[in-house]
Amino acid sequence: MTDRKRGDPMRSPSAKHPGRRKLHSDPPKVSDLPKAPAYIGSPEHKRHLTSEWRQPQPRSDATPCPILARETIAEWLAEAFAKGWVSQLTEGGFPRYAWIQKDDAWFEARLTNQGLGHYKGYPVSINDLPSALRRQT
């Protein structure tokens, strides 16, 4: 066995990447964001026709969304922001991710338009959550 931490060119840098899925330590209020975040969705997570996406992405292997009313998902997104369950990683002033639990299921919202604050969403496993959120479950 080799100790890779001594004089090894593969040694990790002291400055670690903050990680994509780290819970925000000081989550912004919605009123502090450039615009109010909005759920728009994206066709790669659709297996059903919707008013927005008449052509679901047929070759996608992405996780399909449950069939839910758009208003319901928009409420979940607002709830995630109200709880402060958003990522430290931001783009265009918006957290890239937000998380919400409904019954036994967790969902992740992902920023899709950093100019407008649009998000899509999909179910995730508990392993995909920030560790701080996993500890709360």
Added chain:
Amino acid sequence: MSFVVRFDWGDGGDIQSPELQATWGELRIEIAGQPVTAVQAASGGARTSVNVSAYPLAEWFVENWFAIFEFQHADDRPETPATNLRRAGEGMCWPDLLLAAEGDVVLCEWSSGRSTWRSPTFSWCRS
């Protein structure tokens, strides 16, 4: 032993995130000639690649490059460590492929099963 990542760019169609749309395609990972990305699609067809975006794959490699080469005792690893490709996330279909340092070598361990709810089923079960 060979570790081959092949990505064929495809049409991202109407995908909303520009970075995900621009990097959409077919991912095939082969380890020692075995296609780790072999799946049984919900439609019943079998294939050796999955349709994903290369963007989260690149982010996952950047985030975990050094962690992959740092030894961590197997007992200390969480159920799905960050160096498991499933953690690339973004609601996409990634194989259950763990890369972890074991001394001078990197252990590659993968299993069959589903990545996410209703996603295609990875059909290889070998480690």
